[in-house]
Amino acid sequence: MNYIARAYANLVIVALLFAGVAHSQPPKPDASENAKILAYIHSAWDNLSRSMTDCKSLIDPKVTTPPILYLPAGMAIPPAVASVQQQCKIEVRNLPRKITHMGDVRVAEIPDEGLLYLPNPYVVPGGRFNEMYGWDSYFIILGLVEDKRTDLAREMVENFFFEIENYGAILNANRTYYFTRSQPPFLTSMIREVYEHQTGKPLSKAWLAKAYNYAQRDYALWSAPPHLAGDTGLARYDDIGEGPVPEMADDSNYYPDVIRWLLAHPQIHTDYLVEAPDNPTPAQAAELAKTSCDIAVSKVCANAHVDGHRLSNDFYRGDRAMRESGFDPSFRFGPFSGSTNHYAPVCLNSLLYKYERDMARFATLLGRPAEVAQWNRRAATPAHRNQQIPVEPSYPHVLRLQLHDAPAINLQLCHRLLPVMGKTRQSATGNGARPPPFALRTRRRTCHERLRVRYPVGSPLRLGPH
Numbered sequence: 001m002n003y004i005a006r007a008y009a010n011l012v013i014v015a016l017l018f019a020g021v022a023h024s025q026p027p028k029p030d031a032s033e034n035a036k037i038l039a040y041i042h043s044a045w046d047n048l049s050r051s052m053t054d055c056k057s058l059i060d061p062k063v064t065t066p067p068i069l070y071l072p073a074g075m076a077i078p079p080a081v082a083s084v085q086q087q088c089k090i091e092v093r094n095l096p097r098k099i100t101h102m103g104d105v106r107v108a109e110i111p112d113e114g115l116l117y118l119p120n121p122y123v124v125p126g127g128r129f130n131e132m133y134g135w136d137s138y139f140i141i142l143g144l145v146e147d148k149r150t151d152l153a154r155e156m157v158e159n160f161f162f163e164i165e166n167y168g169a170i171l172n173a174n175r176t177y178y179f180t181r182s183q184p185p186f187l188t189s190m191i192r193e194v195y196e197h198q199t200g201k202p203l204s205k206a207w208l209a210k211a212y213n214y215a216q217r218d219y220a221l222w223s224a225p226p227h228l229a230g231d232t233g234l235a236r237y238d239d240i241g242e243g244p245v246p247e248m249a250d251d252s253n254y255y256p257d258v259i260r261w262l263l264a265h266p267q268i269h270t271d272y273l274v275e276a277p278d279n280p281t282p283a284q285a286a287e288l289a290k291t292s293c294d295i296a297v298s299k300v301c302a303n304a305h306v307d308g309h310r311l312s313n314d315f316y317r318g319d320r321a322m323r324e325s326g327f328d329p330s331f332r333f334g335p336f337s338g339s340t341n342h343y344a345p346v347c348l349n350s351l352l353y354k355y356e357r358d359m360a361r362f363a364t365l366l367g368r369p370a371e372v373a374q375w376n377r378r379a380a381t382p383a384h385r386n387q388q389i390p391v392e393p394s395y396p397h398v399l400r401l402q403l404h405d406a407p408a409i410n411l412q413l414c415h416r417l418l419p420v421m422g423k424t425r426q427s428a429t430g431n432g433a434r435p436p437p438f439a440l441r442t443r444r445r446t447c448h449e450r451l452r453v454r455y456p457v458g459s460p461l462r463l464g465p466h
Contacts, residue, residue: 041143041147042147045123045143045144045147045149045152047127048123048124048125048126048127049121049122049123049124049152050121050122050123050124050130050132051120051121051122052069052078052080052081052115052117052118052119053080053081053083053084054084055084055087055088056130057115057130058084058088058090058115058130059088059089059090060115060130061128063113065112065113066089066090066091067088067089067090067091067114067115068090068091068092068093068112068113068114068115069081069090069091069092069093069114069115069116069117070092070093070094070095070110070114070115070116070117070176071092071093071094071095071117072094072095072098072099072117072166072167073094073095073096073097073098073099074094074098075094075117075166077092078117078119081117091114093114095110096109096110099166099167099168100168101168101169102168102169102179102180102181102182102221102240103168103179103180103240104168105179106179107176107177107179107180107241107246108297110176110179113175113176113177113246114175114176115130115131115174115175115176116163116167116171116174116175116176117174118132118159118162118163118174119158119159119162120155120156120158120159120162121152121155122137122152122155122156122159123137123140123144123152123156125140129173131173131174131175131178132156132159132173132174133172133173133183134170134171134172134173134182134183134184134186134326135183135184135186135326136326137156137160137186137190138186138189138190140156141153141156141157141190141193141194142193144156145193145194145197148199150194150197150198150199150200151200153190153193153194154194154203156190157187157190157191157194157211159174160187160190160214161210161211161214164214164217164218165214167179169182169218169221170182170183170185170187170218170221171183172323172324175247177245177246177247180239180240180241180320181238181239181240181241181320181321181323181324182221182324183324183325183326184325184326184347184348184351185218185219185221185222185348185351185352185355186351187214187215187218187355188215188354188355188358188359188362189354189358191208191211191215191358191362192358192361195207195208195211205365205366208362208365208366209366211362212359212362212363212366215355215358215359215362216359219352219355219356219359222235222348222352222355223235223352226238226240226341229343229344232344233381234344234349235344235348235349235352236321236340236341236342236343236344236345236348237321237322237324237325237340237341237343237345237348238317238320238321238324238341239317239320239321239323239324239341241320242293242294242313242316242317243292243293243294243297243298243300243301243313243316244293244298244300244301244304244311244316244319245300245319245320245323246298246300248300249299249300252300252303254329255300255303255304255311256303256304256305256306258272258311258315258335258336259273259304259305259306259309259310259311260306261335261336262309262335263306263307263309265335268335270315270334270335270338270339271312271314271315272311272312272314272315272334272335272336272338273309273310273311273312274288274291274292274309274310274311274312275308275309276288276291276292276305276308276309276310277308278305278307278308280295288310290313291312291313292310292311292312292313292316293310293311293313293316314338315336315338317341318333318334318337318338318339318340318341318342319336319337319338319340320341321337321340321341322336322337322338322340324340325337325340325345325347325348332345333345353379356375356376356378356379357375357376357379359371359375360372360375360376360379363375
């Protein structure tokens with residue numbers, strides 16, 4: 001009898017809980033509320049738009065020095081820029097020489113940092129920014145295309161073409177201190193968005209051919225040092241600069257706070273800390289330039305010390321690579337992701353797989369069968385290697401691998417981090433309503449094909465726990 005009573009009581013409780021949940025569900029927004037939300041979205045594109053002919057874009061409140069706009073070497077001042085030069089009280093300079101590849105002009109050669117000129121307007125990822133950012137722009141372009149702002153989306157893609165042509169690569173963002181790194185490779189995805197979903201006059205094959213050529217140059221950045229992960233055939237994030245990133249002058253406590261956290265967690269073993277005096281002698285400063293960073297050239301470096309400890313030069317390299325990954329800051333690759341450059345992540349290598357497939361599609365549309373075959377071979381190569389390497393069942397996502405540039409690196413192949421971005425376009429339903437226009441699509445098989453890489457006999461591959 002007690003059992004029946006308890007069962008009945010449980011049923012009553014469950015019923016009451018469901019009733020409470022149902023009652024607590026917020027009412028669905030009515031048409032007027034939806035209209036307000038949509039109106040806000042429509043207006044936000046313009047509120048977050050920037051251009052080189054607008055004072056609010058050229059004068060950055062985050063920068064305390066007089067604003068400088070840099071043009072490519074040899075480029076005359078565009079009339080539209082000249083007309084606002086006095087009005088905005090900005091200085092316009094040319095870069096010291098032509099840039100073909102990332103690294104052709106070092107950040108140290110431009111002691112007065114400034115904004116890099118872009119010919120078209122663009123949308124920034126938030127109100128405090130004046131720069132067009134790399135992978136943020138992909139998601140912005142998805143929204144622009146869905147909101148039928150395809151001209152603005154195309155102009156942003158063409159800004160990236162301008163960066164490749166004049167600044168050597170798609171940069172983290174269009175500011176001089178970003179000359180050392182890129183961001184996740186989404187260019188082909190952006191090209192497809194604007195080429196395949198135009199609301200006005202379709203883009204021409206000539207435009208696609210130009211886009212294809214720039215995408216080839218962007219792909220080359222990821223298939224050459226320093227972005228090669230040793231001899232694995234995989235890519236990694238890396239940054240060609242040294243020491244702390246200069247933009248952290250905007251947050252002078254960041255690196256000291258990292259040191260404090262590491263000191264407070266001695267059980268977490270890293271090689272991120274070096275013992276060094278807070279006020280080094282010239283000889284000690286010269287040694288710090290090798291083991292940590294150069295206090296003579298970086299104010300951020302000079303201030304990054306706590307109780308006789310500084311951050312190692314390898315931490316700074318990983319910190320820079322983290323920022324190229326777009327996940328900054330995070331703990332994806334060690335504390336504060338200070339080991340990012342020692343990882344070959346699934347997310348990056350899956351994006352490159354998609355990149356290769358996109359390039360094969362472009363080559364098909366352009367009638368270039370030999371190049372179609374070439375891109376398909378590149379995309380298929382990891383699948384062929386997939387058959388050659390055993391995977392330890394207990395640790396299916398971790399490989400311990402020695403790269404050429406560091407000893408005994410734990411190379412954790414990150415899984416479930418960033419799915420391959422692909423838009424699932426569906427046709428309109430019978431009643432004219434359209435399903436959600438895009439979705440993130442995880443190609444897990446593709447990820448594993450990228451990861452199970454063939455190693456020759458005698459390679460330092462060892463499977464085991466991280």
